[in-house]
Amino acid sequence: MYVDIGNALSSVATPGVSRASLERLDERVAAAHERIERGIEDREFGYAALALPEDTDADAIESAVEPLVELDVDAVLTVGIGGSALGAATVSGALGPGRAGTFHLDNVDPQRTARLLDDLPLADTAVHVVSRSGTTAETLSNFLVVREAYEREGVDWTERTVVTTGPDGPLRALSEQEGLPALDVPEGVPGRFSALSTVGLVPAAIQGHDVAGLLAGGRAGRESLAGSLFDCPAYAYGAVSYALEQRGATQQVCMPYAEDLEYFAEWFAQLWAESLGKDGLGQTPVRALGATDQHSQLQLYRAGRHDKQVTFVRPRDRPDVPIPDTDVEGLSYLGGSSLGDLLDAEFEATEASLAAAGLPNVRVELDALDAESVGELLYGFEAACVLVGELMGVETFTQPAVEWGKRAARGLLGGGEFEEADAVAEKERLLVE
């Protein structure tokens, strides 16, 4: 992973960070790194995420999915939500379909769920049900609906389902009751940090992707951690993001220049928001995609408030597609080049456009969208997030603010008496029709 922070320096951007400030901040980075290292070594709650490349058992994943691989499925359906779906979506999105395409039920929109289950060839679809707690209403509801769809079609869902969950709870009980292959979620690792574990790697294994390579990339990320932001790409990214937020960049636009990294931006949004959105602080993650969003959001990024940092993420190498020659007036300059040339030119132009407007931006590059590079990218952003949490002094690994809504929803569904549900009924109303 390569991180270029040049366009975030105060000589270029407003807000920006001076080299002198980075030098001073580096002392705090060194102390934070020591704290992080202790947390990793002791497998402390949360910090254990940064030990996943060495703790995740690739063989256990491969053997658990072997029966599904032998079925030679055409599709893998992940039933999960938040970090229990986005890691897998990011890995499989970045690496492509492999032996099977991937689909995700990570919402409870009945129209979408019904349409997806109608479209999927259930006899040739494996199901990975993932829930750390084993109690998440959306995941369990979707799984009950999926199971009924299989039964309605007379397809044995038990032969096509693997479960990843915690040591107890309804989902663990169901896997034991039905004799399903069941994997463990990594202990002490919040879902948003669990992409390089059973949670994120089971679909990739079914697809035939290089799980060992993904973990090797994670190990490369682990080995890159160092006591200085000038020696560690992940910490350089984290430190600059922290410093920019301190100077007013309260939004973090994650803008990959690769269609296959679109889910990465979704994954990043949960990682950054759920880890750092605390005590009235935290950058608001914005998902964008290059080159597409140059034709929609770039106007705001370049000419709107200077309350944003833009992070570009791109592979340095990728397959290419030539653009045929043409004698069409005004288009001939495109002929003979390639879509990759165009994408690269548009990226460089957009990066320069933001720098010329003084909008801070950071370039993150990986060699290619291959297993090792993707593993290192995920690890690097997780490590960057942990560093920012240390520098901010927040509880990086918990997410208490999401519980209020869960209690209200459960109360509305008759799942118990919750005062939060009462608040729903007391909503201030001013309906305009």
Ligand SMILES: O=P(O)(O)OC[C@H]1O[C@](O)(CO)[C@@H](O)[C@@H]1O
């Ligand atoms: O894996 P589980 O327990 O179903 O949780 C799913 C998601 O819900 C959250 O707990 C938030 O409600 C996320 O942190 C997590 O990734």
